[in-house]
């Protein structure tokens with residue numbers, strides 16, 4: 123009944139065992155020793171699913187849209203990964219995205235809520251792993267919802283094949299501030315809450331922005347939705363599919379995925395190094411180099427250089 | 442290693458946050474208490490998966506499995522607790538889940554033991570302090586993992 127080997131667990135997850143899949147996701151979420159093995163196993167089968175990122179300001183309607191999107195996709199087994207910030211003070215979180223999805227999604231949709239848990243940069247590796255596990259379990263599409271305010275969250279949402287950026291009428295300053303960042307990642311813009319005044323104004327602003335400079339051969343379309351009524355979601359899905367075709371036809375899909383995996387490896391190296399740097403400091407505190415920093419004989423920069431040399435003997439082979 | 446990676450029952454001193462599914466079962470619009478409890482548990486460092494109003498035992502079980510929850514918290518104000526709470530406990534058993542069910546809201550004193558007998562881990566009522574709410578949830582998880 124309870125599958126033991128990893129192969130059996132993935133088999134069970136593929137066969138629709140939600141509990142086993144839930145546990146596998148917990149393992150990668152924790153990024154403990156098990157996570158490496160799970161990720162490894164998942165990677166063998168992953169790469170089939172379309173990954174769609176949905177990002178935008180809190181309250182813009184991402185969850186409502188995401189729930190509808192999973193439904194209109196017509197897929198047998200869609201999955202949703204909904205990411206919300208942990209409280210920096212207590213580490214706790216209220217993950218309330220399911221409320222906005224429950225009424226729309228069918229029972230074959232797998233929804234997982236994830237808190238950012240504040241481990242520095244950890245999310246950048248936990249999320250791709252979670253997507254990988256869902257992918258290997260046969261879910262497709264996989265829709266990742268993140269709050270797109272900070273650079274980190276935007277980056278995570280952008281780690282998708284297709285990134286949907288949600289704005290609302292009068293989206294104003296918060297988004298304006300990160301305009302360049304959003305423009306860069308958006309494959310599709312949604313102006314949600316089109317039932318409110320000035321949705322057309324918001325669309326016009328976006329058009330002007332796009333006129334100033336859009337990327338390569340894909341200009342992000344702008345879709346108006348009223349997610350609470352399910353209006354415009356069919357149009358949105360049609361644009362997602364159009365973008366999927368573009369990705370395939372242009373070869374951009376392979377390039378994107380390649381770039382994504384490279385940056386994931388880089389993120390992991392960075393995390394690992396940071397971890398080792400902390401351990402190095404722990405191990406050497408009170409020792410020679412750090413002691414001399416205390417006595418103002420050695421600068422922090424020079425001490426770092428010395429310690430780093432012991433970590434990575436020859437750190438600039440090319441120089 | 443891959444042989445054991447499947448089921449790591451949670452121990453009480455696990456540093457990762459507890460994951461709690463909070464819901465109202467059936468037609469009962471009193472969600473003020475549940476919202477208070479959600480904030481209380483978040484402030485105690487837990488991850489609250491908030492399902493809100495009009496849930497069914499099935500939707501709660503599904504959420505529990507997908508979210509790999511450690512506890513189910515129900516809030517009941519419509520005098521349906523004697524049927525609904527044991528039904529939830531039963532559903533958890535049937536699904537083969539190893540998750541305690543904690544209850545709050547309006548439960549007359551004489552019903553508390555009936556619910557405990559039926560397998561409910563704890564019952565809290567109006568005026569329960571934040572400390573009591575947090576302690577009840579933690580104790581439920583601790584007892585469950587000790588019973589494994």
Ligand code: B12
Nearest residue numbers: 469470471472473474514515516518520545546566567569
């Ligand atoms: C506010 C209120 C309402 C509001 C609800 C607003 C809302 N969105 O929540 C409104 C006006 C809508 C309302 C309507 C009704 N109400 Co009313 N309502 C109340 C009232 C006055 C307070 C409830 C409350 O919010 N308390 C504050 C919160 C913070 O406390 P709490 O819910 O008890 O939660 C605490 C603990 O119980 C515990 N807890 C609660 N849940 C959980 C969950 C977990 C996991 C844990 C660990 C702890 C926990 O921790 C919380 C913090 O201490 C109570 C009376 C009372 N004194 O409780 C009646 C009461 C609950 N209502 C009652 C009734 C009958 C109704 C109506 C049927 C009235 C009618 N005839 O129209 C309707 C039904 C509406 C519906 N669709 O279900 C009765 C229920 C009787 C019963 N169960 O036997 C009560 C008890 C009043 C009474 N004395 O008759 N109500």
Ligand SMILES: Nc1nc2c(ncn2[C@@H]2O[C@H](COP(=O)(O)OP(=O)(O)O)[C@@H](O)[C@H]2O)c(=O)[nH]1
Nearest residue numbers: 180181182183184185186222314315348349350
């Ligand atoms: N008026 C209006 N409200 C909406 C619309 N879409 C979502 N909402 C509401 O906006 C709030 C936030 O929605 P939610 O999907 O949770 O947003 P998220 O925080 O971006 O995930 C909820 O109260 C929704 O009911 C819409 O198209 N029109």
Ligand SMILES: [Mg+2]
Nearest residue numbers: 184185219267
């Ligand atoms: Mg949301």
